[in-house]
Amino acid sequence: xxxxxxxxxxxxxxxxxxxxxxxxxxxxxxxxxxxxxxxxxxxxxxxxxxxxxxxxxxxxxxxxxxxxxxxxxxxxxxxxxxxxxxxxxxxxxxxxxxxxxxxxxxxxxxxxxxxxxxxxxxxxxxxxxxxxxxxxxxxxxxxxxxxxxxxxxxxxxxxxxxxxxxxxxxxxxxxxxxxxxxxxxxxxxxxxxxxxxxxxxxxxxxxxxxxxxxxxxxxxxxxxxxxxxxxxxxxxxxxxxxxxxxxxxxxxxxxxxxxxxxxxxxxxxxxxxxxxxxxxxxxxxxxxxxxxxxxxxx
Amino acid sequence: xxxxxxxxxxxxxxxxxxxxxxxxxxxxxxxxxxxxxxxxxxxxxxxxxxxxxxxxxxxxxxxxxxxxxxxxxxxxxxxxxxxxxxxxxxxxxxxxxxxxxxxxxxxxxxxxxxxxxxxxxxxxxxxxxxxxxxxxxxxxxxxxxxxxxxxxxxxxxxxxxxxxxxxxxxxxxxxxxxxxxxxxxxxxxxxxxxxxxxxxxxxxxxxxxxxxxxxx
Numbered sequence: 231x232x233x234x235x236x237x238x239x240x241x242x243x244x245x246x247x248x249x250x251x252x253x254x255x256x257x258x259x260x261x262x263x264x265x266x267x268x269x270x271x272x273x274x275x276x277x278x279x280x281x282x283x284x285x286x287x288x289x290x291x292x293x294x295x296x297x298x299x300x301x302x303x304x305x306x307x308x309x310x311x312x313x314x315x316x317x318x319x320x321x322x323x324x325x326x327x328x329x330x331x332x333x334x335x336x337x338x339x340x341x342x343x344x345x346x347x348x349x350x351x352x353x354x355x356x357x358x359x360x361x362x363x364x365x366x367x368x369x370x371x372x373x374x375x376x377x378x379x380x381x382x383x384x385x386x387x388x389x390x391x392x393x394x395x396x397x398x399x400x401x402x403x404x405x406x407x408x409x410x411x412x413x414x415x416x417x418x419x420x421x422x423x424x425x426x427x428x429x430x431x432x433x434x435x436x437x438x439x440x441x442x443x444x445x446x447x448x449x450x451x452x453x454x455x456x457x458x459x460x461x462x463x464x465x466x467x468x469x470x471x472x473x474x475x476x477x478x479x480x481x482x483x484x485x486x487x488x489x490x491x492x493x494x495x496x497x498x499x500x501x502x503x504x505x506x507x508x509x510x511x512x513x514x515x516x517x518x519x520x521x522x523x524x525x526x527x528x
Numbered sequence: 529x530x531x532x533x534x535x536x537x538x539x540x541x542x543x544x545x546x547x548x549x550x551x552x553x554x555x556x557x558x559x560x561x562x563x564x565x566x567x568x569x570x571x572x573x574x575x576x577x578x579x580x581x582x583x584x585x586x587x588x589x590x591x592x593x594x595x596x597x598x599x600x601x602x603x604x605x606x607x608x609x610x611x612x613x614x615x616x617x618x619x620x621x622x623x624x625x626x627x628x629x630x631x632x633x634x635x636x637x638x639x640x641x642x643x644x645x646x647x648x649x650x651x652x653x654x655x656x657x658x659x660x661x662x663x664x665x666x667x668x669x670x671x672x673x674x675x676x677x678x679x680x681x682x683x684x685x686x687x688x689x690x691x692x693x694x695x696x697x698x699x700x701x702x703x704x705x706x707x708x709x710x711x712x713x714x715x716x717x718x719x720x721x722x723x724x725x726x727x728x729x730x731x732x733x734x735x736x737x738x739x740x741x742x743x744x
Contacts, residue, residue, distance in 0.1 A: 374630075375627065375630065376611065376619075376620075376622075376623040376626050377625065377626030377629075378620060378623065378626075383615075383616070384614060384615045384616075387614075417650075417651045
């Protein structure tokens with residue numbers, strides 16, 4: 231048995247002995263091998279077929295699969311939204327709590343980049359943390375060289391360039407996180423930019439990243455954010471996060487809220503506890519109202 | 529061979545002895561300088577323009593060692609060009625002054641130049657910054673160079689807040705004239721640069737057109 235099994239399949243086919251069962255096993259193994267090969271081929275055909283092995287390779291239809299896979303990593307993470315209003319920016323993050331043993335407020339997903347700049351992230355948290363460090367260094371160097379706050383467009387361009395650099399080489403993988411940058415100052419007003427793993431950055435009035443980004447975008451589009459103030463917007467942001475949170479799949483979550491605007495004198499801060507509680511209460515009440523109104527219709 | 533000394537201007541460092549002044553008004557700044565470059569006791573250049581552009585609406589006034597000051601001005605001019613392209617808009621006067629300050633401070637042992645940076649930008653209007661020996665401070669007006677010692681009294685007494693453009697220009701010309709009269713290292717003609725929202729205006733006032741005071 232040992233001898234026959236050790237030899238390659240082609241040899242087995244030629245051997246005719248009492249090991250008919252072995253023969254069949256071999257055939258089966260062969261066909262299994264073939265089946266597996268076909269399966270693998272089919273799977274890879276759908277995805278990349280060897281064009282997805284490194285970021286330095288294009289596919290025949292002009293895609294860089296590694297970057298697209300990085301964006302899928304972002305879609306696996308929970309939602310983060312940022313909205314710009316007439317006098318500031320508000321960030322809201324749905325932070326899923328995987329265990330009751332976690333300390334409240336740990337693993338923050340909103341970072342302070344400079345006094346006047348905040349960053350909300352979605353995707354691989356470790357990648358996001360290292361990018362936050364990069365952004366901090368950029369902002370700090372700018373301040374040291376030029377003597378004033380870094381303009382947000384410039385910061386977002388610089389960090390986007392850095393993220394893009396990691397999509398060019400096979401020796402590194404792209405960053406698996408998207409992030410939203412927001413700032414406020416008296417002269418330029420409120421600004422909001424989003425950077426994704428491909429290294430593009432766009433300016434927005436409102437944007438969402440993460441698993442429920444489509445649903446969140448729909449809700450954001452309903453808002454008249456250009457006429458709202460930060461205080462009104464905080465409640466709406468909390469409400470959107472509560473709406474897009476999936477009670478069935480993900481159980482407990484912590485809402486992280488932060489803002490920067492005229493109300494904070496241009497400093498990026500976490501929303502104070504009392505305002506946050508008020509916003510969460512408003513969000514929960516609105517959800518109940520909607521549930522009630524659904525029942526009435528029925 | 530004995531007793532034959534080398535001409536002084538070969539051995540002395542070339543300094544822009546100088547009087548320089550910059551003052552801000554509501555909506556812009558006025559910069560002024562004399563035009564004498566001396567090497568010891570010889571005048572090497574009697575018509576040098578010591579007001580050097582750093583950007584369209586930001587100028588600096590040079591004093592101290594001529595080479596050091598010019599080099600700093602050229603370096604900062606280049607850096608501001610790159611910076612304004614990166615941020616996509618005109619640079620702030622504070623950025624220009626910070627760049628000058630960073631060089632002056634980092635090389636403060638090797639350099640001996642004092643630049644006064646003044647200009648107009650969208651955010652802060654007219655601004656004047658002094659960067660002596662690596663400090664950075666914003667002031668309503670600033671004087672510098674060897675001739676400035678002779679006119680501190682005059683500027684302190686005559687400066688008033690809220691002067692308009694014409695009054696500022698007259699103030700600058702008067703100050704330069706007095707300093708050039710008393711300081712051996714300042715003289716020649718007076719250069720004036722006025723910067724405001726609408727543009728930059730350069731003017732030369734020849735020696736005989738300068739205002740005269742007691743004993744002139």
